[in-house]
Amino acid sequence: MNTAAPPSTSPLALQAPSLRRRLACWLYEGLLLFALLFIAALIHGMLGLLIPALQSAHVLQVVLFVVFGAYFVWFWTRGGQTLAMKTWRIQVVDPQGRPLTRVRALARYALCWLWFLPPLAVVAPFHLPAIESTVLVCGWVLVWAVLSRFHPQRQFWHDVLAGTRLISVQS
Template identity: 40%
Template sequence: MQAAQATPAPATPATKPVKVETPTIRRRLMAMVYEAFCLFAVCAFAIGLYMLLTLNSQHPAAKFGMNVWLVATAGAYFMWCWIDSGHTLAMKTWRMKVVKVGHARVPFKTALLRYVLAWGWFAPALLVCWAFGLHRPGQIAIALAVGIVPWAMTALFDKDRQFLHDRLAGTRLIALPKRK
C-alpha cells in the first residue's frame, strides 16, 4: 500500500498583526462616570415599572425584590450591550469596546462572568456599609472611594493595563480609532 501524500498548502503572505491599544485608565474612568448617568436612566425606568407592577408595595419582600430587580436590570443592560455590539453608549462615546479573543462577539457566559466580577468595584464597600451600619451619604462615599481606588489600581499591575474583572473574565477593553 502506498501512503497518501498530502499536498502542501499554498504559501500565504504573512499578515501583519493588528496592534490593539488599551484605553487609558483615565479614559475608562471617565466613561464609567458617563455610564453612571446612563445607568441612572435605565434604573429609573426599571423602578417605575417595578412600582407599577407591585402597586408600590412597601412590604419588606417587595423592597428586597426591588434590589434584586435593579441588579438584574443593570445586568441585562450591560450584558445585552456587550454581547450585541461590544460597547454601551458610554463606551461607544469614549471609543472603546469589550472583546474576547477568538470570538466575534462576547459570549453570554463571558458577559455574565464579567458583570458579576465587575461588582468588585462596589461590593466590598457596600458590604462594609451594611456591616457597620453606615447610612449617611458621606460615609457611603468614603467607603466607595476606599473600595474603588484599589480596584482601579489593579490595571497598573497588569501587563496589558486591564482591570481585574477583565483579566479574570478573559475579556479586554480595546481602544477604537477616531472616525474620519
C-alpha cells in the first residue's frame, strides 16, 4: 500500500512563489482587470442611457466591485487560478492545499482590498493631487508586498487572514 502524501499536500508542493513572480502576476492581473473594467463600464454606460438612475459614479463603483468579485471567485473556486495566475504558474489554495470554497474565495477577495483601501482612506480626506495620491498608494502596495517577507511561509498577509495561500504549480 502506498502511504505517501499526494503531491498537492507535500510541503515542497505548497511553497510560495517568489515575490517577484507574484508581483509580475499581480501586474498582469491588473491589465486583465482593466479590460474587464472597460467592458463593464461600457455596458453600464449603455444601460445608463436607458435607465438614467444608473448613471451615478457610485453605481459604477458597486458594479465594478461585484464584477471583479465574480471574476476572482469564479476562477479561484474552479481550479484556483485566474488567467494571470495560469500564466505565472501560481495557484491559490487553502492551508491544506485544497481548492477554495466559495466562502473562502469571497473572504480572500474582500481582504485583497487591503492592497488599496488603507492608503485611499488616508488620501481621501486631504484631497491630495493625483500624483501624491498615486505615490502614497504605490508606496503602500510595495510595503504590503514586502511584508510577505516577514511571514514564515512568505505568504501575503491578506492570504494569512483569509486562510488561503499562494503556491507554485508545475506546468
